[in-house]
Amino acid sequence: MDRRTMLRATVVGAGAVALPFTAWSAAYGAPAQNAVGPYGPLLPADANGIQLPAGFTSAVVARSRQTVPGTSYTWHDAPDGGAVFANGTGWVYVSNSEVNGSGGASQIAFSSTGAVAGASRILSGTNRNCAGGKTPWNTWLSCEEVARGRVFETYPLGGAAVARPAMGRFQHEAAAADPVRKVVYLTEDESDGKFYRFVPTTWGDLSAGRLEVLRAGSATSGTFTWAQVPDPDGSPRPTRRQVSGAKSFNGGEGCHYADDTVWFTTKGDNRIWQVNLIAGTYELAYDDDLVNPGPAPLTGVDNITGTAGGDLFVAEDGGTMDICVITPDDKVSVFLRVTGHNGSEITGPAFTPAGDRLYFSSQRGTSGLSSGGITYCVSGPFRR
Template structure:
């Protein structure tokens, strides 16, 4: 990928930039007074899978269709995921699979052709055993030993769900798997879909699929948790979606419910963050907008009206809210079709020190437009994202051309970290091992999960 000057609207915060003081960054070759950001030019991959900067390499650690330790098959359409520490330096990687009945014949589900392998599964653990066939979305968990570069075991850990796109890790070591679906009972579904399910990272087998209904029923995309308050933030993959939060009754115990709300902006009457050409007003970059949160009722929303009711109460619209990640005391949100070119935006939400509590109005949270793409050849339709251990954002593209991973430094410099010119697969699920030395990444339609190592900055 040719790396041109990034032309973005970028708002940078002093606190984030300060986190970088004294940290050694790798720079691309260039004049000493104008070093390029990132890790240098990308090198063509002789293996035809992923181009990376010099010094970086990957291992394929999972392939769709391979047999797992439980006798099932690695499902296709790997999407969001998170890495958790395991014993002796090993990593547990919990991965979503964005499968629904229409995609299973093309992309492959865990139960094999004609679902013959379902016979060995306890159907009581599935959320939806199906009408004509079982729902084949869910999660897999694998144990990876970075020292040896080997997968020790992989198995199906959540099943019977639909279109599990992204999700988020929790501070109590679980994965929140989100259904990007509002399917109703019919020929292929026996139950309503559109929920979030929790998968403990420590579980060594298929877990019961229990919907966390307090987190709402809508076209879920991702989730992120503020480790200080236990508040859960949720994105919605709709062109007019909302940014939600659950203020839990008991932090860390989401099954106990809570109060679901949607973000509104006190000083932005347009209630529209998308900056589309048709917008009468444009959201300014480099400006913090004061947040308020709108209570939502009837959160199980059988008619899929949750966002529409939020609009009526002044909740802000976002253009296909997708990736969410918590880092450096803030929440980052990718909006895939936001911006004047509909090429993508990233927002940064800094919560109140009293987030979700009775004193929140004393110091409300703040929302900023962090990045808006003005050049689709540089950044196109960011989807999953993660905050790197050294503080940069890494954005996975999901676009019509070949997709890459784009880095964003705290001061707004953009750089190409990876590129996939070999097929039309989106890149997804970027996340780091707990020690920051391995980056995991999915090549979705190609059915590959990669472990990337190289000269990442030491933190």
């Protein structure tokens, strides 16, 4: 039984058996360790400059400031956070644009065979749209990474985007919807950033609700509670400074929910945090300072997503331009590496509904400029 499952089972069965302290410690607080990956070693770089395991192939989908092949739409600068939505005939990949003074988001539609079927803008007139999150009702939450930034709910399958100020005004990064507790988790990209959840008045309607912040001690593991943020508008006092005892996280980035657990990354200390929502506990799922044997395969942690089989895929901002995989038994390894993009970062990893294609971008490509972004698709025998 892996550590995540053991912790969950321990809490559920606490009324019947009490683990000794040593057993509890073993089930609580051992971050992922370096190991041989489930897909094997990386092969030499392909024609697109991507190193992949055997059986996988890559393709360029779009380039910033160039027309998306097969369409008349020009792809945006600095592609960032992304997600995939089934649309009845295939799927849609949504991507943010992290551009100062502008931004927004675009989408590319694909047929059931993966061929491009169209592309368009779904959000305009916003600023520095970094990450975000998908909702169970098939909308994309596009988040502004600026002081008193907003969350915009966009409609990749049709509909006009709308601001959701009730979700708080702060330097937003990512969002992850939890359909069990009917909340949306939110990260904040500040050195003393906080971890929030938004509790809608009505699930499926983000126009009104309650913003709460996680309260906990200073340790890297323990229990937590939620406290309401008095003024989600964040002015004159920022949301992160309104609640006493709110736990600080150093540069909140990606966020992913699955199976009563939410994971989020913090780039300031190269960590991945794991929050057990049944137990009401948090711990480190990854810390590059605690990897043994070293060196750490994952640095510059950023966007995060997962598969139906429980694997986590984590993109690097810098580092060696890798996407790493963390398996359910807490083993971490490099899945792919983008070569020749030293001034860039990997963004927007997202799987198709069938789980056989992974989309992502190199935000600034080989040029190191926002105008040099490249969006890719990797296909192959992903574990599902």
